[in-house]
Amino acid sequence: MNTVSAVSNVTAGPRPDVHHLQLQLRAVEGAVVRVLGLVERRGFRLLACEAEEVRDGGQPLSLRVRSERSPELLKRQLERLHDVLQVELKHPGVRHHA
Amino acid sequence: MSLLDKREDTSAEPLSGSQLMIEALKRNGVKEIFGYPGGAIMPLYDALVGSGLKHYLTRHEQGASLAADAYGRVTRRAGVCMATSGPGATNLVTGIANAYMDSVPMVAITGQVASSLIGTDAFQEVDIFGITLPVVKHSFVVRDVSEIPEIMDEAFRIAESGRPGPVLVDFPKDVSVAMHSPSPVTRHPSPAPQPVDEAAIAAANELLTKARRPLVIAGGGIAISDAVDAFREFVERTGLPVTATLKSLGSLPTDHERFLGMLGMHGNEAANHAVQNCDLLMVIGGRFDDRVTGKLTHFAPTAQVIHMDIDPAEVSKLRKPDVAIVGDLAPALAKLGPDEPPRASWINQCEAWKKEFAWRYDAPGEGIYAPKLLRDMSRMRDDLVIACDVGQHQMWVAQHCRFNDPLEHLTSGGLGTMGYGLPAAMGAKVAKPEKKVVAVCGDGSFMMNVQELATLNRYGIDVRILLLNNAMLGMVRQWQELFFEGNYSEVDLSDNPDFARVAEAFGIGSKTIDKPGEVGGGLEWLLADDDQGPRLLHVQIDPMENVWPLVPPGQANHKMMGNRS
Ligand SMILES: Cc1ncc(C[n+]2csc(CCOP(=O)(O)OP(=O)(O)O)c2C)c(N)n1
Numbered sequence A: 001m002n003t004v005s006a007v008s009n010v011t012a013g014p015r016p017d018v019h020h021l022q023l024q025l026r027a028v029e030g031a032v033v034r035v036l037g038l039v040e041r042r043g044f045r046l047l048a049c050e051a052e053e054v055r056d057g058g059q060p061l062s063l064r065v066r067s068e069r070s071p072e073l074l075k076r077q078l079e080r081l082h083d084v085l086q087v088e089l090k091h092p093g094v095r096h097h098a
Numbered sequence B: 001m002s003l004l005d006k007r008e009d010t011s012a013e014p015l016s017g018s019q020l021m022i023e024a025l026k027r028n029g030v031k032e033i034f035g036y037p038g039g040a041i042m043p044l045y046d047a048l049v050g051s052g053l054k055h056y057l058t059r060h061e062q063g064a065s066l067a068a069d070a071y072g073r074v075t076r077r078a079g080v081c082m083a084t085s086g087p088g089a090t091n092l093v094t095g096i097a098n099a100y101m102d103s104v105p106m107v108a109i110t111g112q113v114a115s116s117l118i119g120t121d122a123f124q125e126v127d128i129f130g131i132t133l134p135v136v137k138h139s140f141v142v143r144d145v146s147e148i149p150e151i152m153d154e155a156f157r158i159a160e161s162g163r164p165g166p167v168l169v170d171f172p173k174d175v176s177v178a179m180h181s182p183s184p185v186t187r188h189p190s191p192a193p194q195p196v197d198e199a200a201i202a203a204a205n206e207l208l209t210k211a212r213r214p215l216v217i218a219g220g221g222i223a224i225s226d227a228v229d230a231f232r233e234f235v236e237r238t239g240l241p242v243t244a245t246l247k248s249l250g251s252l253p254t255d256h257e258r259f260l261g262m263l264g265m266h267g268n269e270a271a272n273h274a275v276q277n278c279d280l281l282m283v284i285g286g287r288f289d290d291r292v293t294g295k296l297t298h299f300a301p302t303a304q305v306i307h308m309d310i311d312p313a314e315v316s317k318l319r320k321p322d323v324a325i326v327g328d329l330a331p332a333l334a335k336l337g338p339d340e341p342p343r344a345s346w347i348n349q350c351e352a353w354k355k356e357f358a359w360r361y362d363a364p365g366e367g368i369y370a371p372k373l374l375r376d377m378s379r380m381r382d383d384l385v386i387a388c389d390v391g392q393h394q395m396w397v398a399q400h401c402r403f404n405d406p407l408e409h410l411t412s413g414g415l416g417t418m419g420y421g422l423p424a425a426m427g428a429k430v431a432k433p434e435k436k437v438v439a440v441c442g443d444g445s446f447m448m449n450v451q452e453l454a455t456l457n458r459y460g461i462d463v464r465i466l467l468l469n470n471a472m473l474g475m476v477r478q479w480q481e482l483f484f485e486g487n488y489s490e491v492d493l494s495d496n497p498d499f500a501r502v503a504e505a506f507g508i509g510s511k512t513i514d515k516p517g518e519v520g521g522g523l524e525w526l527l528a529d530d531d532q533g534p535r536l537l538h539v540q541i542d543p544m545e546n547v548w549p550l551v552p553p554g555q556a557n558h559k560m561m562g563n564r565s
């Protein structure tokens, strides 16, 4: 279990309420807006978003989001979208301070 | 036989996009459509003529989408509605959202301006794809005529599979007239069903065996996934006491000895006490809606939870379960059960609550008591399908009507759409002509889709309308009485039109009653097996009547207010 001692101090380590998601979408009309819309509607603030070049019909999308809500739940809600092929929740890899 | 079946290869004669659309609808088993024409969708309406598809012209696109919703509920196949671009499309939105919230299969087709005009603010252009993004399971813009067969097959598959929902297909005008020689359609085999999660079943069975006070909440998923028989077998085998959500009424027959009634805000007190006191809650195809749980942190405070649902995104959304069983309900239910029947002390306690909080119909007052009328009506026949509007009357239907099957109760649960009742009854009657379909309407709600009386009349759709007129937006008035110190704001409808005359003007027979002695005769007339077609029984009731009991918003479910409190 990660213990984050300096929650309010951003420089001390990743905030536990900030999450990084790496998605693979079908490169079709509406896929990106559908994802972004869902993220905000489900209570996550979008901090950063990068859509990479489409390759092999797939659209890679990486998101950094912030919320008190469960990122695992967000992941399942995203996976439910028809154009979402894959969602990876990158755990922030909290650094432990001595 | 469809045109496509006749073709052998790609040298088939070309069809227009609209013809391809019609073929795709037929290939997917569609027989009836609800819709309304207009400029951008005229080519599709042109192809409709002589196609063999039966189109019902509603008098407002919202009527079409709500009728398609009900059609989808009772058939468990996608109900289809269509409308033109712009205002036609936006008018469909409420019905699409309604289907989304209640997990109803639907395919909605909207005309769109020609591709070259999209994005230019053309006449009757709206971004209906964008507008509906949050309320569809999926959506498509058909950009090329060659995509039509595949998109449509996909639309139906998505709408009807897993947790069902609405799919929107936006159809630009140029695509609908473009010609294309389709290649034979390859049907994708439906994916093999997921095996039941045996580890989760074992864990659940252990909890069931250890529990001293186990309780079931039957949710809407039981009906949606066609698991009513499996659920009943489970209840008979295990003897567990059962409560139901609004959408699951009828999963167990209302009069079943183990059935404690609906839980939640306007639930039966027996059901709410059982939930608050149980030590194991098994939620079958339900989603912990706030109208069900009351204050979430106080909901079933002493219970461990087994949550069964086909949608993994429902697990831990609001309440973290101790065991989650994700997948189709019926095969899992067949494997579930405790080693021993529930303890007699718990069953006795549930029975005592049930007795203590049984509905009473000895209301004082001179006028017609709507709960009793509804109770009497639903006991007059076994084959009633009741579609209702939203408000006090909707809760009275849920509390007092008897249901033998969840598909006998059509109610707008998630969205709470006033005006659902009449078009929903229409959609259900078209889908199930052999059933006696009653729309139970509120006077406020009725006016929201009153125009559909013209549709009933045109096609002779034999819906029977019970209009409970309290000359009030009753549910809002009740909340103002209880939670806003009686500061009544914009709830008075005492200047309602004469509903009996309104019905007559649409060619629908009507009767008005306002005395308890007239109820029996009125109901006989309403439900009669004759060939007089649709009719409306207008019932005048007390404007100040309330729905009891009630859990005040934000309170725990056992803090119920009753008419005796
Ligand atoms: C389209 C829509 N608008 C507003 C509401 C809010 N609302 C819920 S119940 C209600 C009153 C309904 O009045 P009526 O149909 O007469 O039923 P009653 O409560 O009087 O039985 C209102 C305004 C709603 N649910 N749906």
Ligand SMILES: [Mg+2]
Pocket (backbone or CB within 6 Å): B391, B442, B443, B444, B468, B469, B470, B471, B472, B473, B474
């Ligand atoms: Mg009313």
